[in-house]
Amino acid sequence: MASTDESLGGVIFDLDNTLIDTRGADRLAFQEVRLLLIGHGLNSQIDSVLASFSKRLAKEPSDPTGNLCSDKWRRNLWLAALQEAVRRPEEQCQLLAKVCFEKWLQVRLAHLELLPATKEMLVRLRGDERLRLGLLTNGEASTQRDKINACACSRFFDAVCVAAELGAEKPLPAAYLQCCQRLDVLPRRTVMVGDSWECDIGGSLAAGLRSAIWVNPGDQTPGPDTGGNQGWHSIHHVLEAEALIKKML
Missing domain, CATH: 3.40.50.1000 (HAD superfamily/HAD-like)
Known part of the structure; x- marks a missing residue:
């Protein structure tokens, strides 16, 4: 020394x-995802989707197997949250999970300063x-x-x-x-x-x-x-x- x-x-x-202010950035990111989901015709299911994603992310913020990078893992968490709350074809859920993840990440990082x-x-x-x-x-x-x-x-x-x-x-x-x-x-x-x-x-x-x-x-x-x-x-x-x-x- x-x-x-x-x-x-x-x-x-x-x-x-x-x-x-990570918590503040998270709140703003979820607000934007909420608007995105409204635009895709989801209304009554939005709270369930957001709550499910938050719970899954808190429990396992990264892939416990180490096989997936953080971006792929978190996109999968959005997919699981959507499939749990929304009755839509697999392909639609996949596409919606992708846009939810991208919007959430973009807004979140933009407000971390x-x-x-x-x-x-x-x-x-x-x-x-x-x-x-x-x-x-x-x-x-x-x-x-x-x-x-x-x-x-x-x-x-x-x-x-x-x-x-x-x-x-x-x-x-x-x-x-x-x-x-x-x-x-x-x-x-x-x-x-x-x-x-x-x-x-x-x-x-x-x-x-x-x-x-x-x-x-x-x-x-x-x-x-x-x-x-x-x-x-x-x-x-x-x-x-x-x-x-x-x-x-």
Whole structure:
């Protein structure tokens, strides 16, 4: 490691619903798919289709066999959702699944962006010669890379880590430790910023990071104690993290 002192040297940010509003992009994407389905003569079945796709995606966001890429897998999820709710010939369902997937993906990626204020915060933090910035995100590799490319955020970080590519996803300690290694900063000199108690806060503290900042706009109740003595902080918006980070320097 580059330094052995105890000063703060690294900040690791989560991506989804921390730096970018993934939930908001999802809502907008579903609204567009709803309009698309109305245009195809589906009305009473729309809620069932959308609910079925959401449930299937949450349960298995990628092909458990590893045989299908994320695009083909998610198009198949749309097909399964349609076939469950709509009585139409196979060929029509196949075509409709294709257009649903393409519309959902297009709108979703189009609305994944770093807000100007978030960009400015990252520029200021990275401009501090005492800090190195990392990005650590869970999820299927190609899906997360598509998001990273859509919001053009790589340039703000010294290390961009997709946990699936590391071979360990948050909250496994290896995910945070490998990101720290790529930053060349000791875990005890690193803070994690994210919106998930389990993946970003509890997991990082259990892995030995110095501290964690929980982006918690809904004032949720913390999860199980990490068993460590490291402190953590709760904020309502990621922009509030900058002041806390500067206090730790």
